[in-house]
Structures are given as structure tokens and as C-alpha cells.
Amino acid sequence: GSKKESSSGGSGTHIVKIGMIAPLTGSLSALGLGMKNSADLAINQANAAGKIKGWKIEFDPQDDTGDANTGGAAAAKLASDNQVAGVVGTLQSSIALQAAPQLNKQNIVMVSPANTNPSLTQGQNYLKTKSRPFASYFRVATTDLIQGAFAADYAYNTLHAKTVYLVNDKLVYGQGLNEAFGNEFKKKGGRVLATDFVTGGQKEFGSLVSKVKQAKPDLVYYGGQFPEGAPFSKQLTSAGVKAAFMGGDGLVDKSFVTTLGVQTANDYATNVGAAVEDLPAAADYVKAYKDAGYKDAFSAYGPNTYDATNTIINALAKVLPGKSSIDATVLKAVESAVQGTDFAGITGKVAFDQYGDTTNRIITMYKVEGGDFKKVVTGTFSG
């Protein structure tokens, strides 16, 4: 494309923008706002420290409302802005599928703190032949393959579950988790009794619960987000289903716990990365976040977002000094700088493999206890 010269060119500082695509409104906004604030924090810190010589970073967050089309339009807006050199986001894999191609066309790097669907980095047929579809797409989150397999391992070996009932919301994320879990669980010798579905916005699960109850599984593994997962788990419990309930990072939200109320028995969820309290580097982040006075909690993806943003900032700091405008060559250089990232983030080491996936494959298993998520074990899955 033909990028115009940056408008504030000439003397003094140039402007470079880092965009974000996340749900700032809608039912997932709690997660999105935590992402926005964390990115904002990283950018403010970088500006204050003068990290990119001669350049000032501006933050341009766009709302995708949790809707793929809106997210697509947001990506188009960022893609056509010639000051944008990188984008942090998205939360949902389904939206990334719209955003990544557009940003890739303009060579703008996109680093996601949360996308976990394998096909984004390894192509549609990732189970058979891996091939990277978007050179400018990276993520600091581990894929569903790892998360699901880790959960299956824990369920089989630690919880001694022999049968599982899979339930998902049919979205990229939920289905991916279910598949990864199921495959690994079967490999270990467990049995998948059935796969069932919930629909977006569903709150009443009476007959699904009865169906699960009849199947008498040891474990219900749920691939989806907390708005449906919470009432589902709760209704299983009140119908007297004794099976443990487990899911992925989509469940890790305060609302999940509060909805379950006092009657929770047996709820587990995995999250990518180590628990924040375990990482010394993260303490500074938590403190800085608090000091900055953001209204909303940093939520599940705050720390990842902070690392993702810093990934872009570091690359910019390498490429931009001495340049006066952002054009295709500069963007290409940023892309390879990101590819070569290697620094210690607050969630661990940040580096990418040849597909753009993080090499940090640490997963933490949490259990709901005493009104919060309590860490059970941290580890990684190695097959």
C-alpha cells in the first residue's frame, strides 16, 4: 500500500499507534476492559521511560462488542490508519479469523493475548499438515491443544476420572478445547460418553442436565465461556450430579465463582501461564495496575495483554529509532523483530516458534474454593 507520510513529521517526536481489538462492551466486556487497561499501562510506562527514541506511542482501542463483523470493521479501520504499527487482540478466536487477514495484508503485526484456536497459527488442517496462514500474526497464549491436553492429563491421572461428558458452545474456542481434551483423554484410556452443546445466551439447562445425569460421567468437561458455563455447572450441582466440572480459561472469571454460590463442589478450570502470584515479575505489574487507578479488574487476560503489548513495543524500539515514517519496509522489519522476540515477561519467557505460537507452554490448574479460584498445580504439557 501507499502510506502517507506521518502527519506530525519533521522535528520533535513522531507518533506511532498501537491498536487494540477487544470487547469493550457486551457480556465479555469484563475481560476486554482488563485487556484495554493493561495495554494502556504498558504504553504509558513505555512513553514515560522514552523507550522508543524520537517516537511517542498512542493507544487506539477499538470495540468489537464480541461480534465478528464489528471486529472485522474495527480491523479495517486500524488497517487503513497509516500510523498504526501493531495491534493487540483479539479476545475471541472467531474474531481473530476476521481481523488477522486484513492486518496481515497491510503487514501490521497482531499479537493476541488470548486466542487459543490452533488454526490461527497452524492453518485449517493443523491436525494433519501445519502451515502458517498469517505471517504477521502472533500470540502469547498457548493453544487449546495444550490446554485441553493438560486438563485431560490432570483429570485422568490426578482426579482418576475414567468417563467424561463433553459439552461445548460450538465456537472455535469451545470446540477446540473439547476436541483436544477428548483426544488426549481417550489416548490415556478414558472414555468419552457423549458430546453435547449449549447455545449462546442459554441459562436454563434442565433437560441437558437430566441427560448428563443419566449418563453418570465422572467428569463434565466444558468448552466455552463463563456466562453459560456458570449456570450450567450450578444446575448440574442442584440436580444432584456428582461429577466434577472442568473447563478452560474461558471460565476464569469472578462471575463464575459468584454464580456458583455456596453450593459449589467440584469445579476446575485451567488458565494459560503461571499464576500471577507465583511470578515475581508480575507483582510489579499488579502494583502498577492498582496505582494507575483503573476502574475495572485486570481479569484473566490482563497479564498476557501486558506482555503482548510489550512485545510490540520492544520490536518498535528496535526498528523505529532513526526512521521518520511508517511504511511497508518498516512494518516488515517490525514483523521480523517480533518473530525474534525474546524477553522475560511477567507471565514467563516471551518468544515465538515458527508458527507464531508462544514457546511458553505453562498452564495452571485452578479449583474453585472459598469463593475464589485457588491454584492447584502449574505445569506444562509435553505429550
Added chain:
Amino acid sequence: MTQFFQQLSDGVVLGALYALIALGYTMVYGIVQLINFAHGEIFMVGAFGGYTIYHYLLPDNMPALVALPIVLVASMITSGVLAAIVERLAYRPLRNAPRLAPLITAIGVSIALQEMIRLFYPNADRGEPFPQLFPNGQVHFGGVSESYVNCFLVVLSVVLMLALRTFVLHSATGRAMRATAQDPDTARLMGINIDRIIVTTFVLGGLLAGAAGTLQGMVASPIDFQIGFIAGLKAFTAAVLGGIGNITGAVLGGFVLGIVEALATQYVPNGSALKDAFAFVVLILVLVFRPTGLLGESVRARA
């Protein structure tokens, strides 16, 4: 076989909820021929009304069974008052406008109410856990089990529906409602204050929706700003299935819909994903063979 009855019973629970909401659709439709798309939101706001009273006004240590009627009534009043306000501000000025105008207004009201709750009610977007005011436990009939709260839901719905039916069929106000439905101008000539009758109809529908709000909160916590949309869509379908404008029909439609969904979940491949589609398939089949719904009456326009 037990499982079949279990699903049947789950379907009845779901159906009772649909039926309560469907009554509001059907009554409003009957009297002003308006698909009140905002009715689902009136239900949703009712749930929040009950929640608010419980959370902010009642003392923490109040016994659940004392709080329950208070919360229930609070939900009903919230929805009833809201229904009256919506009628007064949004629909009444359009009483004589062509059909599409109030329909679009209804959609507007629906969106506006959802958004107001989302924006101005703390946590309404991620869901508020609704107070659990009913003791835990199960009732067993043979191999079929239902939780206490589900049984309470069904009983309360049936009582409310019977009360409504008696009111509409046998009271003077009920007769005035039917007269207004058939010919508002002539109803005025009979001495019927149709404004008051119409608002009464909206309020009655609202009261039932409010009750449904509390019930839904208790069986399917948490509540959020979107619960009205899906429930509304289903209830509307139930009302049409039964024959819109027909009170018994709405109840029947609600139960049929609930049962179809439950059975589909259990017995159809991919049923848990397809159950909503089945609800609509049943609706369409019924309408193709009985164009006015299960109990709808057709007095054809005489040529």
C-alpha cells in the same frame, strides 16, 4: 422410559416459564394487535427488580421463605409498572398508526431497555447471581426427580394462569377487555374507558412476566441484561403456536414448546444444538395445518 418421563417433566418446567411470559404477549396482542417485542425485556427488568429489593433493601439475615414472597411481589410490581409506563409513553401515541409503526417502536423499546440495564445496572452485563430462596433438594416421583424450586415454579405458574383466566372470562373488566379487543370505538360507546382497559392489560401481562422473572432467577441464576431476548422469542413463539390472542392457547403453546425442546435434547442427534430449531419446526408445521394456531379461532372476514 423413566428418562422419557424425566424429560417430559423437565419440559413442563421450561414450558411453565414460557407460558407465563407468553400470556403477556397474547393478551397485548389480543387487545391492540401489537407484537410487543419489549415484553421479554419487561420480564428481564422484573427479575432485576426482585434482585434489587433483595440485595439492597432486605436485611441480610432475613429467612429465605420470608424474603421469597417479597422478592416475587417486587418483581411483579416492577414489571407491571414498567409495562404501564411503556404503554403510556411509547405505544399509546401510536394507537391509530399503521401496524408497522408500533412494531418498530416495540423493537426500539426492547433495545433501549436492554441497553439501559446493561449500562446503568452494575454487573448486569456479566450476570448477577440471583438469590436462592428455596431450599435445596429433590422431589421424586417414581424415577423422575425435580428440584423443589422447579416444582414451585410449575405450581405457581399454574395458579397464576388459572387466576388470569378466571379474571378475563368472568369479570366485568375481563369482558371489557375482550370488547376493546374486538372493536375499541364501540367499546367506548358502551362506557368502557379503553385507555384504562388497555393499560390494565399491559399491567396484567407485566405482573405475570415479573413473576416469571423471579422464577427464572431462581432456577437459572445468574440474570443478565440479555435473558429477556431469548425467553421473549420463545414465549412469543408459544403464544403464536397456541393461537395468538387466546389465553388458554398461550399456556398450551408454552408447554408444547417446552416439552418439544426437552425431548429433542434427549432423543434427536445433535438435539442440544438443534432444540430451538425443533421448536420452530413444530410451530411451522402447526401453522401450516392450522393457520390460526392450536386453539386460535378464525372468524373469517365475511365477504
Added chain:
Amino acid sequence: MPLLQATGVTKQFGGLRALSNVDLTVEEGEIVGVIGPNGAGKTTFFNCLTGMETRTSGEILFRGAPLPTRPDRVTVAGVARTFQNIRLFHNMTVLENVLVGTHPRSRAGVLSAIGRGPRYKREERKAESTSRELLSFVKLDGLRGELAKSLSYGDQRRLEIARALATDPGLLLLDEPTAGMNASETAGAIALVKAIRARGIGIVLIEHDMRFVFGLCDRVAVLVHGEKMVEGSPAQVQSDERVISAYLGRPAE
């Protein structure tokens, strides 16, 4: 061959037999009156003829061929009607109302309407000129551009007739064409019906205005309780004792 030959027309509404075995024949260019007490089944008879009610049994031949049973096909076959309660297209203009009437006599389909070839244009011009002619025939030419709903009652009745004539019928069924008209307006209606007959169109009319019926009809049939009680010339019917006691009350003056 008679224009219309209806035999044994029967209509059952649940437990009520609204029409039983009604026969009626109309010759080319004839004006036949149908009278009878309220609720005798006159309108129902029209509805059965035009396919707006499905008849329980009975056979109806129009120009020797069975008359279809769907309203639109009946009109295409050549039987047009007006309604007891006027049913115009309220928000269309007077001219448009009549243009709709020309529908069954034109052919243009989707493609020719889009293409607008010479054939289409010719047809459209013809429809318009026919409509204008009919409007002046019923003396509404001054009101072509008005909306139908803003017309007075009498004008609406005449417009309904013009609209029915536009379908180019062989038989016209008029259901109480003078209801709500005063005596002098009724006189105008008599002239109009005569003029329609002069165009070679057969007419069956339902009326309660006896001066109108007896002054106009060649033949009168009396329906009572869904059965044809008497049929004959106006003079015969007028003096029939049964008709007087069931319907007229006292002989028409």
C-alpha cells in the same frame, strides 16, 4: 345456453344449513333479483358462486362450463362482484382501483414489465383508456386522482361497480348496491344498472329496496331460510302471499 346455471347449491355452517339446494339460472343480458329476509342466505349464495366460501355441494355452470372454485379464477372466467360492505383499495386512487380491475384482462409478466417492450406499452395504454372510459361511464371521471377512502358512500359504491366492470365480466353480481342511498340516489342507480345491461352483461342483484328490485328486474327469486321459495316475474312475486308474510310485510306500494 344460459349464462349461468346453478343447481343444488348447498352450504352448511356447522349445524346451520345456510343454503339448501338452491337453483338459479341467468340468461344472457338478463337482470335477476334475489330477495329474502335478513339471514336468508343471499350473500352466502354470492360467496358460493364466487368461491369465497367453499360450497358443501351443488354445481355451477357458467356459459356451459363449470365455474372454478377459487375467487381469482372465477373472476378470470368472467363473473365479477361487488360487496355488501364496500371493499375498495382505500389508499389507492380511484383510477388505480379500476386499473387493478383490468388485471385479468392483461398478460404482462415480470420480464415484460421490466423490459417494457411495445407490446407491454400497448397493453398498458389500453388498460388505462378502458379504465378512464369506465370511470366516465359511472360518472366519476372528475375524481380519478382522489384516494378511494375519501369518496362519499355513494361514490364508493359506483367505484366498486366500475372496478368490477373493468374485469370485463359476462355476469355481474351486485350485493345491495343501494344500501345507504336515499330515494333519489337510488333512482340514479337504476339508470346505471340499466346501462350496464345495455352493454350485454347479465346481472344478479341482492336488494332490500323493493322499488329498485321490482322496477328493474326481469325475474326475481326469493330465498327464505336458505331455500328458494318463489321465483318469477316481479308481479308474480309481489303478490305471492308467502312472500308477503315472510318478507314484504305488506304489499310493496
Added chain:
Amino acid sequence: MIPMLQRALRIQHTWNLPLRTCQAMAAAAFVLEVVGTNLAWATYTGFPGLMSLSFYPAGARSYVLALSVALALVAVRFTRRRQAGIWASLASFALTLQTLIAISRDGGGLVNVSAGAWITLLGTILGIIAFVALPDDGAPLPSSWPRLPRVLDGLAVVAGIGAAMLLLVYGLSVDPANQFVGLVIALIGGLAALNRLGLFAWLGALYARQQGLSLALIGLAAISFPFTQNGESYWLRVGANVGVLAAAAIGLNVVVGLAGLLDLGYIAFFGVGAYVAALYGNAGLGPSRGHIPFLLIVPLGALVSGLIGVIIGAPTLRLRGDYLAIVTLGFGEIFRIVVNTYDGFTGGPNGLANIPDLAFGSFNFGLPHKVFGITLQGFANYYWAELVLIAIVVFVFSRLDRSRIGRAWVAIREDELAAAAMGINTVAYKLLAFGIGASVAGGSGTIQAHVATQVSPDSFVFMQSVLLLAAVVLGGMGTVPGALVGAAILYAVPEKLRAFSDYRLLIFGVLLILVMRFRPEGMIASKRRQREFHDTEASGSDALSAPPGFAGAVP
């Protein structure tokens, strides 16, 4: 609030001060506003425009100034046009208030508002009082608008369309959301005032006289839009999206506006087209991996959609009124759920992604192209493709509308039984309308698939059908320009309001309510609709009237 406004804007006039007093007040208001807008409004720099400077009207202030000039004109020239005055002064009041709020919000309190804003606010309040109190003798709109000689006629058309185009381009380029809202307020007030002055009636007559020229110019303006975008693609993408939906809205217009069939699941047909393109077009994402060329895929999408429309319609079109509405809603949902469930074929909820750009021989729609030395981003190509589709749809629609077929549709809408009595095969004609509507949506959907680069069931939810319906009704039912305007407003304005994204839907909901309350016939109403909608009494003429058997809460 609503009744108050209504009272102010409609007939009632409670005060009736003498004419002289009112004129004096209006003059004073004008002076205050001119002075106020030339003083500083904010105590700090950084607010949009140069609000802290004196004697440099910028941003919102210039709109206030423009409106106040209009106001003065009204006061001096047409003393009796009180409603025009009320609109103009209401708008300048709202605008000043909005700016004032924005300044104090951004700056952190009312202390940041300086004298200029307060003086202007005072002026606008005085203006409202002056016009509300103006005696109204109910005289008809001034006939003083001249009928121009033929040459000038044409020029006026050119000027009018040119102005509209400039306004549009300017509007899109106004960036800070606050200022955009200001512009919208100014536009609503200004246009309403001009309307009350009779400008639009006059313009309407003008365009009617110069139809050919107007159409050509509007077309030209639409075609040249991409050249105004400085090689950027954002608004072109929005434009392409609006185009796609506008075409679909015109199709829905046939179904709802003309034939009177309320379709609440219309978006499904759009979806069918999109999936056809994704599965069998040059994306070839289906199991067959077919690659049907673009020029064939559009009509194919239309055909498949139309066929499905007819198949759905055949058993259900005998249903009346709202029963049909719920059945169509049901079909819409079934489509979505089925697509969602059978993911082997349709990709399920994740949809089909990575749909490549259209290619037309060696011409790739997705790449930038240079035209007359101006670089145009890829979306310009889609935008133009949409224009072509719209042109075809509009042509077909207007021909059908003014034909025997269009008349039959209207007749069916008015009174189905009477229409049947006129020899119209009502079921066949309703099917035709349904099928045509469905095909237009399908054809449009095929392009949408490439614009969005993916299709997924979430794009075809009930709310989308509602939005399309709202576009048709807001714009003006039964008219082509109405559908276009409605789609543009509903899909483009929200893009402009991204900064208010949290309030976007709320604003939309309230807007729907207000428009239905005050202008139920839509922005661009057909003559017939206008008469229908402003009937004083309810009559049997409802747009979608139910049969009598429908009514009644019967046990």
C-alpha cells in the same frame, strides 16, 4: 418531555406575544449568538477546534453561528414561519449545550467553560422563546420560492446534489466524535428548519422536473465517492458494507413495503447467498471445492435464495399478517441453527474464513488500483460492484412498482379478498414478491461474503433482520431512496459514533422510538404512505392489517 416538545413544535401557541416583541427578541438572540461564538468557549486548549481562542469560530461554534444566521433570516424574511425558527433555535440550543457538556467533561468541570459559551447559550434560549411566542396565523408555506428558468433549474440541481455530496464527505471527515454529534444536531435542526421553510418541497418539485439530470448526477456522485477518500480504505469498506445492505433493504422493501408481507427472517436469504459464494465461488471452501466464476455466482446466489424463498413461501404464504411474521422469524432461526449445527459443511459457528478477494480475470478486487493517477484501495472495487448491483435492483424494482404487477401487490396489501375478486392470484403474487425479495438478498449476500472475507452464522441473527427492517421503515417504506438512506444511516452513522460505542445501541433504540413517534412514514416517504400514516382516524387501511378473525382474547 415528548408531549412538551410536541406542543412546542405543533400547533399550540400559548403565549402569543406581539409580533414586534418577538422580532426584537430574535434579533437580540442573533446578536448574542454572533458575539458568543466569536469569544472563547473553553479555558484550556486541546478541545476540538480552537475553542479557547477568541474571534476564530471553529468546530461546533461555526455550526451555531450558521444556525443563528439562519434564525435571523427566518426572523427577518418570513416572520410567520415560527416552526422553522423553533427548529433552528432548538438545534443551536442543543448544540451549545452539547459542546458545553463536552468541554466541562473533558476539562473536568463547569469551571472550564468560559463566557463565550454562556453568552451563546443565553442567546439560543432567547431564540427559542422568541419563536415559540411568535403568533402563528397558520398561513400555508410561502409560495415565494421562485420557479426558475430552465437553465437555472439544471444548475440548481447540480448545486443541490453537489452540496449534499460535499456535506457527506465533510461529515465523514469530521473526526472527534463530539464534533460529529454536534454536526448531526446542527444538520437535524437546520434541515428541519429548511423543510419548514418549504425548501424541500421546492427542491422536490425541481428534481421531479429534472429527473434525468438528477438521477445522472446522483449516480455520478455515488461513483466518484472513492476519489474523495485520499486512498484510504476505511470508509470504502463501510461504503461497500452499506451498499450490500442497501441492496438487501431494497429487496425487503418489495416484500414488506409493497406486498405488505412482514418478513422477520429476511437476513437468512442474505446468508444463503453468502454461503453459496463461500462454498462454490472462487473461495471454493465447500467440500466440492468448486470455483464458479464471480459473474455466475451472483445470479446463482440469487437463484438459490429465491428458490428457497419460494419453497418456504409456498406452504406459509396463506398465513395472514403476524402469523407470517413469526413463521419467517422461525425460518430465519432455523437457518442459523442448522448452519450452526452441521459444521462439517458450513464450518458451524466458526463459519468459513479466509474467503479470498474476488478476481475478475487478472483484475483482483482486493488490491489497490490507480485510476486517473489516484490510488484507490481495494474496497473501492467492492463498492462499485455494489453500486452496479444496486443500480440493477433499483431499475427492476421501479419498473415492477409502476406496472400491473406492482398494482397487484398494492391491492393485495390493501385488501386481499378484494384483490382476489379482481382476478389476482394472490398466493402466486405473494410468492413472487417473496421470491424476488429473497433473490435480491441472496445476490447481495454473495458480494458480502467477499467484503467480509468470512461468513458465519452470527452475522445472520434475528437482530440483523430487525436492523434491515428498521432501515426500510426509517428510510421510508415503499420507496427506493428511502431504503438507501435508511441503510446508510443505520450502518454508517454507528461507525462514526465508535467513541460512543457504549451508548450506540441505546441511541439506536431511542431513535427508533422517536422516529416512529414523529415521522412514522420515514425520512423519504412515498405520497401514498404519507397519506396513510397521517390519517386522523384509524380505518381499515392499515399497512399490514390483520383479518378481523385475528382479534380478541378468546378463551
Added chain:
Amino acid sequence: MSLLEVTDLRVSYGAIEAIKGISLEVEEGQVASLIGTNGAGKTTTLRALSGLLKPTAGTIRFDGQRLDGVPAHEVVVRGIAHAPEGRRIFPLMSVEENLELGAYSRKGQDYLADVGGVFERFPRLEERRAQKAGTLSGGEQQMLAIGRALMSRPRLLMLDEPSMGLSPIMMQLIFDTIGELKTAGTTILLVEQNASAALALADFGYVLETGKVVLSGSGKDLLTDEKVRKAYLGED
């Protein structure tokens, strides 16, 4: 003082003024008749009197009290019943329910005797008491409409074209009924196209043309009036 006094009444439909300043009076216990061509404004006048339409100007007094601006449902309570043009019975309700609704304005009072009274007057209705009113024939519906209006025990009964669409024998019955009602002391305002029958019955008559009263006088005088005979009785 007359029971009903209308002065300078004006009514508009949107921009069209349908009633352009009508004045009329009806004496207690008498029958007054309004006649006129189609569209003269007879129905509009009645609808304004019963509060269905809002007059733009003029006053209506009933029994000395202002009636203009009183909402329709109040007008009934004051003692005016209106049997509207086209009968307008409630089609989906039974004959009996229709009658019960007629007594709606007399809340709490016993109306069963009145139902009996109507059935006595129209035995045909009693035969069909449980039938849905929408399936009655035109004449039966007309009886029902009149019966329903009587249920409110009105002091003034307004009938709009009660004979429209009725068979001759039925028409006689209706006119006989009107006569009886008058004898029983009910004041009646009658709108009719059948001018000769209406004027024969009326104590006083008004002739309307395009929204204005063009002629008035006693029923007998009007019957013999040259212009009336020509324009409304179809004689030349």
C-alpha cells in the same frame, strides 16, 4: 329547556372540515330526525355527540350540562346511548355478552331484568342468545345493536341508519320499535336514509347538506316540503 342543545358545532377530519357549524335541539320525549345526502355529515354529528370525535368548536349541552370534551365512556354514563352506523356488534362474543356489555356503564346495578326486556322485544335474539354475534344476519345484528343500546337505560337514544340493509318486514319492525320506545318516554335522535319513514315518525327534522343544516321543521312540514320531496324522497 331542551334535553339536547347543540350550538355552532364544527368537526374536522384532519384538514377537511366535515361539520361546518351545526345547531340543533331535541326536546325531551320527542323523536328528532336528521336526513341528508351521502356524506352530508350525519354520522359525524352523532359521533361528535357521543364523544368519539372531538369538535373543533361549538358547544353541546345535555340536560343543561356541557357535554363537549367529555370522553365517550363518560357520555354513556350521562345518559346517551349510540347505536352506531354499521351495527358494530362485538362479533366474537355471544348475543348475551353483547347485551351485558351494553349495561357496562351501570356498574353494580342489576341488569338481568333489562336483558329479559330486550329478549321480550326481540324474541329472535333470545333464540340465539349463546350464538357468536358475528354470525348473525344483518337484521339480527341490527336488533342486537338496538337492544344493546337500550341496556344502558338511556335518556337519549341515537340511532344511525338502523334500517340499512334490512328487509322490508324488518324495517317495519324497527320503526315500530322506535315508536314504542318514544311512547315509553325515551328521547330519540334518528339518522335515516329512508327519509319518508323517518320524517313520518319524527316530531322535528333537520336536513343536512355538506356539513350544514339547510332546512328544519316539524316532520310533517318537511314531508310536504317541495325541495325535500324532490331531493330525498325521489319524487319529481
